[in-house]
Amino acid sequence: MPLANGFLRQEDFSSEFFFELGFGVCEDCSLAQLMQNVPREKMFHSEYPFVTSSSRRMTEHFHNWADDVVRERLSAADPFVVEIGSNDGTLLQPIAALGIRHVGVDPSANVAALAQSKGINTVCRFFDEETAKDIVHKNGCADVVLAANCLCHIQDLHSLAAALEIVLKPQGVLIFEDPYLGDVIDNVAYDQIYDEHASYFCILSVKNWLSPPGFEIVDIQPQNVHGGSMRYVVARTGAHAVTPRVSVLEQWERRRGLHLLETYRQFALDVNRSRELLLAMLERLNKEGCRVVGYAATSKSTTVLNYCGISSALLEFISDTTPMKHGKFSPGMHIPVRPHEDFQARYPDYALLFAWNHAEEIINNERAFNDAGKHWIRYVPKVEAF
Numbered sequence: 100m101p102l103a104n105g106f107l108r109q110e111d112f113s114s115e116f117f118f119e120l121g122f123g124v125c126e127d128c129s130l131a132q133l134m135q136n137v138p139r140e141k142m143f144h145s146e147y148p149f150v151t152s153s154s155r156r157m158t159e160h161f162h163n164w165a166d167d168v169v170r171e172r173l174s175a176a177d178p179f180v181v182e183i184g185s186n187d188g189t190l191l192q193p194i195a196a197l198g199i200r201h202v203g204v205d206p207s208a209n210v211a212a213l214a215q216s217k218g219i220n221t222v223c224r225f226f227d228e229e230t231a232k233d234i235v236h237k238n239g240c241a242d243v244v245l246a247a248n249c250l251c252h253i254q255d256l257h258s259l260a261a262a263l264e265i266v267l268k269p270q271g272v273l274i275f276e277d278p279y280l281g282d283v284i285d286n287v288a289y290d291q292i293y294d295e296h297a298s299y300f301c302i303l304s305v306k307n308w309l310s311p312p313g314f315e316i317v318d319i320q321p322q323n324v325h326g327g328s329m330r331y332v333v334a335r336t337g338a339h340a341v342t343p344r345v346s347v348l349e350q351w352e353r354r355r356g357l358h359l360l361e362t363y364r365q366f367a368l369d370v371n372r373s374r375e376l377l378l379a380m381l382e383r384l385n386k387e388g389c390r391v392v393g394y395a396a397t398s399k400s401t402t403v404l405n406y407c408g409i410s411s412a413l414l415e416f417i418s419d420t421t422p423m424k425h426g427k428f429s430p431g432m433h434i435p436v437r438p439h440e441d442f443q444a445r446y447p448d449y450a451l452l453f454a455w456n457h458a459e460e461i462i463n464n465e466r467a468f469n470d471a472g473k474h475w476i477r478y479v480p481k482v483e484a485f
């Protein structure tokens with residue numbers, strides 16, 4: 100597999116980086132994880148092409164979350180908030196606008212600069228123990244540490260726990276959100292598996308990871324974004340009351356077998372079947388002479404295109420709204436990425452929805468596409484055209 104966000108120019112095809120994408124689960128701690136990690140500097144750098152605010156729905160989601168944090172968690176005098184993986188500052192923006200002390204941490208210089216340009220205090224580096232010490236030295240410890248779709252990107256979870264011990268106040272909370280393993284398995288959302296996502300969390304694995312260093316999950320809140328995410332509220336053991344929701348979900352995970360190898364063997368069969376069905380549909384449409392275009396050059400699309408072997412013979416181009424991706428080619432399969440205007444200028448017969456997680460927002464924005472008698476193709480939770 101190539102890098103999920105490794106959109107590249109033609110002159111860079113010959114030096115493209117590949118690695119073996121393997122997905123496994125630890126029978127001791129239940130952590131679903133990549134079997135081989137890519138060096139972090141290869142993925143997060145000064146040309147990181149994903150910008151959080153690329154979805155209006157996600158921007159609303161993050162602003163609502165920030166409002167909840169301000170209302171429920173920042174009653175201390177002169178509170179201080181840290182965000183790990185702050186990208187363009189979308190989540191911190193409402194907090195910064197209230198004059199609350201904050202710092203965002205992100206290793207990708209281009210997105211960190213976007214946040215800085217909006218007045219969000221941002222340090223451009225990886226979050227680890229050294230970064231935590233520096234933050235505490237300059238600002239004191241944090242009341243709240245936030246992380247949105249970020250902790251699953253951090254490969255060394257033990258070092259991360261040590262950094263959290265350094266940065267959090269005794270009564271402080273870590274609130275993080277990541278795609279939920281239960282939804283990945285249930286919806287056969289295998290495209291969530293790619294280089295950046297080192298871990299695929301559930302209650303069972305988060306508990307096993309964070310209990311030894313002295314933390315516990317005090318609350319969980321399922322989120323209807325990115326195809327099913329989980330928000331975990333974590334505190335030092337005994338510091339806050341634990342809601343019954345945590346054990347209810349843990350029991351469901353055991354019944355669902357998220358700790359059992361046989362669950363993942365079945366998942367592998369389901370993933371294989373999904374590939375067969377999608378390829379069969381694309382090949383049939385190709386034979387019938389239909390034009391098919393990809394919609395949104397997501398990180399997830401890299402897994403689907405390369406795993407299924409979908410080339411530009413089956414997919415004319417991929418439409419995307421991110422200027423940094425335009426004129427480049429998709430990682431591995433080298434399908435051209437073009438501006439959204441090219442999609443609108445001449446509708447294809449079918450659009451393969453790589454951003455199925457934003458389906459509601461996109462289908463609503465593109466009503467004219469369906470009205471013109473054109474069709475979407477989706478492959479999560481099942482392969483279908485509509």
Ligand code: JHZ
Pocket residue numbers: 149153154155248249295325394395396397398399400418419420421424439453454456457460461
């Ligand atoms: P989207 C990213 O994954 C990367 P991706 C990251 N690794 C992660 O963990 C998840 O987010 C959470 C385009 N788009 O949000 C813009 C349109 O073209 O599913 C972006 O290129 N039109 C941090 O990349 C891409 O989709 C639209 O109307 O899978 C973003 O895709 C919309 C809404 C998006 O994330």
